[in-house]
Amino acid sequence: MIKVSGLTKDYGARRAIQNLSFDAQQGEIVGFLGPNGAGKTTTMRILTGYMPPTDGEAIVAGYDVVEESLEVRKRVGYLPETVPLYTDMAVFDYLKFMGELRHIPNVDDRVDEVLDMVGLIDRANGYIGNLSKGMRQRVGLAQALLHRPEVLILDEPTIGLDPGQVVEVRELIREIGKERTVLLSTHLLHEAQNICDRVLIINKGKIVAEDTTENLQARLIGAERVIVRVRGEADELADAIKSVKGVRGVETKEDGAVEFEFASGKDLRPEVAKQVIKSGYDLLELRPLGMSLEEIFLELTGSDAKKK
Amino acid sequence: MRNIWTIAKREYDNYFNSPLAYVVAFAILLPLGIYFALILWVSAEQSFMGGGAPEATPINWLFVFLMIFLSPALTMRALSDEARMGTLELMLTAPVRDFELVAGKWLGAMLFVLSLALITLVYPIILNNFVTPSIDWMVILSSYIGLILVVSALLAIGVGVSAIFTNQFAAFFTTLGLFFFLWFMISLPASYLQESGEILNYLSLSNHFSQSMNIGTINLGDIAYYLSLTVLGLFVGTTAIEIRRWR
Numbered sequence: 001m002i003k004v005s006g007l008t009k010d011y012g013a014r015r016a017i018q019n020l021s022f023d024a025q026q027g028e029i030v031g032f033l034g035p036n037g038a039g040k041t042t043t044m045r046i047l048t049g050y051m052p053p054t055d056g057e058a059i060v061a062g063y064d065v066v067e068e069s070l071e072v073r074k075r076v077g078y079l080p081e082t083v084p085l086y087t088d089m090a091v092f093d094y095l096k097f098m099g100e101l102r103h104i105p106n107v108d109d110r111v112d113e114v115l116d117m118v119g120l121i122d123r124a125n126g127y128i129g130n131l132s133k134g135m136r137q138r139v140g141l142a143q144a145l146l147h148r149p150e151v152l153i154l155d156e157p158t159i160g161l162d163p164g165q166v167v168e169v170r171e172l173i174r175e176i177g178k179e180r181t182v183l184l185s186t187h188l189l190h191e192a193q194n195i196c197d198r199v200l201i202i203n204k205g206k207i208v209a210e211d212t213t214e215n216l217q218a219r220l221i222g223a224e225r226v227i228v229r230v231r232g233e234a235d236e237l238a239d240a241i242k243s244v245k246g247v248r249g250v251e252t253k254e255d256g257a258v259e260f261e262f263a264s265g266k267d268l269r270p271e272v273a274k275q276v277i278k279s280g281y282d283l284l285e286l287r288p289l290g291m292s293l294e295e296i297f298l299e300l301t302g303s304d305a306k307k308k
Numbered sequence: 309m310r311n312i313w314t315i316a317k318r319e320y321d322n323y324f325n326s327p328l329a330y331v332v333a334f335a336i337l338l339p340l341g342i343y344f345a346l347i348l349w350v351s352a353e354q355s356f357m358g359g360g361a362p363e364a365t366p367i368n369w370l371f372v373f374l375m376i377f378l379s380p381a382l383t384m385r386a387l388s389d390e391a392r393m394g395t396l397e398l399m400l401t402a403p404v405r406d407f408e409l410v411a412g413k414w415l416g417a418m419l420f421v422l423s424l425a426l427i428t429l430v431y432p433i434i435l436n437n438f439v440t441p442s443i444d445w446m447v448i449l450s451s452y453i454g455l456i457l458v459v460s461a462l463l464a465i466g467v468g469v470s471a472i473f474t475n476q477f478a479a480f481f482t483t484l485g486l487f488f489f490l491w492f493m494i495s496l497p498a499s500y501l502q503e504s505g506e507i508l509n510y511l512s513l514s515n516h517f518s519q520s521m522n523i524g525t526i527n528l529g530d531i532a533y534y535l536s537l538t539v540l541g542l543f544v545g546t547t548a549i550e551i552r553r554w555r
Contacts, residue, residue, distance in 0.1 A: 011555075045397075048401040049400075049401055050397055050400050050401050050553065051553045051554065051555075052553065052554065070403050070405070073401055073402060073403040073404075074403040076401070078401045080394070080397050080398070080401075082394045082397075084393055084394030084395040084396075084397055084398055085395065085398075086322075086393075086395055087393075088322065088325050088326075089318075089322075097314065097318050098398070098402065100314045101311055101314055101315075101402045101403070101404055102402065102403060103310070143398075
């Protein structure tokens with residue numbers, strides 16, 4: 001449904017995105033993950049027909065975004081990052097206007113339907129200017145869903161929502177993602193982990209990783225790291241653990257805990273546990289230190305946050 | 309075409325949400341009313357001394373004259389404000405052609421001014437009651453056709469300029485300056501130049517109306533002049549939007 005190859009965009013001398021290639025299938029929720037200024041919004045703006053790329057090609061819902069921009073725009077629902085809305089219009093009137101531009105039949109009924117979906121039916125006659133940030137976000141989402149688009153492109157869809165609404169909106173996106181293609185950007189890693197089937201990590205205009213969230217973790221770690229804690233002094237604990245075959249990277253921490261790792265897939269925890277007990281220690285803790293998506297992200301993007 | 313109408317309708321409704329539109333309506337209708345009262349009063353005085361019948365067309369001239377100063381206020385926000393508020397992104401990602409967006413904005417402003425023009429129809433109707441056998445309706449018709457054409461050109465240029473800017477005041481003063489130049493200045497040097505002066509006279513915004521359609525003469529040259537300006541304004545607007553995409 002979305003097929004991007006070699007996409008490049010320059011703003012004057014600055015290259016915003018460089019040679020991006022990826023695709024997204026129907027019924028798939030793809031997360032676009034990256035720090036601010038990585039090129040997420042630029043890519044989305046190209047895919048929605050807002051602006052043409054400098055180079056490369058993008059096919060959305062079967063049409064070229066440059067050559068057949070209008071056909072693409074008919075089939076795409078878009079929630080821009082800043083959620084631009086006509087603040088001097090009532091919610092219902094605004095959605096009806098956008099619906100008329102998309103030639104939706106029985107537009108009044110459909111507007112009621114989407115207002116119900118995003119939980120704003122009781123604010124239908126209120127002015128958009130009087131709505132809170134979270135409500136505006138939902139008006140924007142309603143606008144994106146209005147014409148039952150084949151492809152949904154959402155730029156930071158849950159930003160500004162309170163926790164309850166975040167859960168609702170994620171639920172809604174997951175529901176929509178079953179039949180349609182959803183491309184959403186976020187800088188919240190757990191959100192990507194939570195709703196996306198696949199994640200594209202983008203930094204400085206380039207894709208640095210692309211995989212399912214599970215695979216990303218596994219691929220980057222390559223080995224699983226475990227921490228062991230025992231009661232009392234543990235002077236020879238490290239030696240005891242080292243004696244187990246397959247264990248590597250043994251390291252004693254300042255507080256006496258010992259960390260070790262083993263190759264992914266070969267779980268050596270039972271053997272280590274036996275060895276620790278055999279050596280006469282009281283085992284308190286034996287816990288895997290899974291690398292979070294957060295760490296993967298920092299690892300891949302080499303962000304400044306890591307250095308701190 | 310349907311999209312142009314949808315956008316025009318929203319734009320028209322939107323005028324009634326803004327105090328500015330009421331101010332513009334007031335600033336046009338009040339001077340027109342006073343002027344009409346003066347015309348009635350003066351011709352009533354003169355009729356005892358054998359003066360001619362009062363005419364309604366000077367009112368349309370004043371309408372057009374006021375539009376030179378007030379129409380930039382109606383169009384200044386048309387597209388500049390969409391760019392400033394970010395709503396342009398909505399319009400440019402909706403299945404709407406850039407031209408349809410610009411034309412819709414123009415048509416919305418057009419409908420608003422036409423509503424005002426409709427109100428001014430009461431003046432010739434009142435006047436008709438005082439004149440026997442009747443006033444010359446064909447001149448009135450010609451005058452209104454002229455008025456619509458001038459307004460069409462002014463609003464198209466205004467919308468076109470508005471598409472260039474993100475700041476509404478930049479759009480306002482640019483449009484006003486342009487109109488001021490085309491209405492007052494351009495034909496000034498014409499009397500000093502011989503042949504080439506004719507071209508300047510032709511380009512003048514006022515001549516095609518004041519000395520032509522407003523006194524009952526309709527000729528194709530005048531109509532073509534205003535229609536070309538309208539097309540030019542809409543073309544500039546569409547191009548400016550396209551450039552925004554590529555920027």
